[in-house]
Amino acid sequence: MIWTAPGDDGTTGTAxxxxxxxxxxxxxxANFASTIPVKEHSPACSSGNQPIADRSASR
Structure with a gap:
C-alpha cells in the first residue's frame, strides 16, 4: 500500500x-475496535510517498 503523507495540519508538517x-x-x-492493526509506521513529511508492506494487509 502506498499513499501520500498528509501534514499535521493539512498539507504541511508531519503527522x-x-x-x-x-x-x-x-x-x-461500529466495528473499528475489532479490526486488525497493521504494524506501527513512522509518518513521513507531508507530500512524501509512504509505502508499507505488511502480510496482515493481505488477509
Missing amino acids: ASYDIRVSTAPITD
Missing part, C-alpha cells in the same frame, strides 16, 4: 502517527 487497520469487512465506527 504524529497513523492508525492503519485491516478487516475482511468495510471498516466503520
Whole structure:
C-alpha cells in the first residue's frame, strides 16, 4: 500500500502517527475496535510517498 503523507495540519508538517487497520469487512465506527492493526509506521513529511508492506494487509 502506498499513499501520500498528509501534514499535521493539512498539507504541511508531519503527522504524529497513523492508525492503519485491516478487516475482511468495510471498516466503520461500529466495528473499528475489532479490526486488525497493521504494524506501527513512522509518518513521513507531508507530500512524501509512504509505502508499507505488511502480510496482515493481505488477509
